[in-house]
Amino acid sequence: xxxxxxxxxxxxxxVIAKFLHPGRENMGFIVTTLLGIAGSFLAGYIxxxxxxxxxGQGAGFIGSIVGAFILLLIYGFVKGKAAS
Numbered sequence: 001x002x003x004x005x006x007x008x009x010x011x012x013x014x015v016i017a018k019f020l021h022p023g024r025e026n027m028g029f030i031v032t033t034l035l036g037i038a039g040s041f042l043a044g045y046i047x048x049x050x051x052x053x054x055x056g057q058g059a060g061f062i063g064s065i066v067g068a069f070i071l072l073l074i075y076g077f078v079k080g081k082a083a084s
Contacts, residue, residue, distance in 0.1 A: 010036035013061070017068035023076065035075075039068025 014036030043059035
């Protein structure tokens, strides 16, 4: 059940991050979900490195959105460099 919940929250986080990011990304359902899950992991890792979270503690919902947004910015930068 925890994996299913992670997928659902990951999708919601990915959709919100894509909504906040300017521009258009042609990502499907699976990539959007993976973006949200990866954003949550990134936020948890950065939060632990900065001392905001303890080991084993996941990032919050807002932190996950910020992490996914950061990944979207990186994706846009890499995609823009590859196109030129």
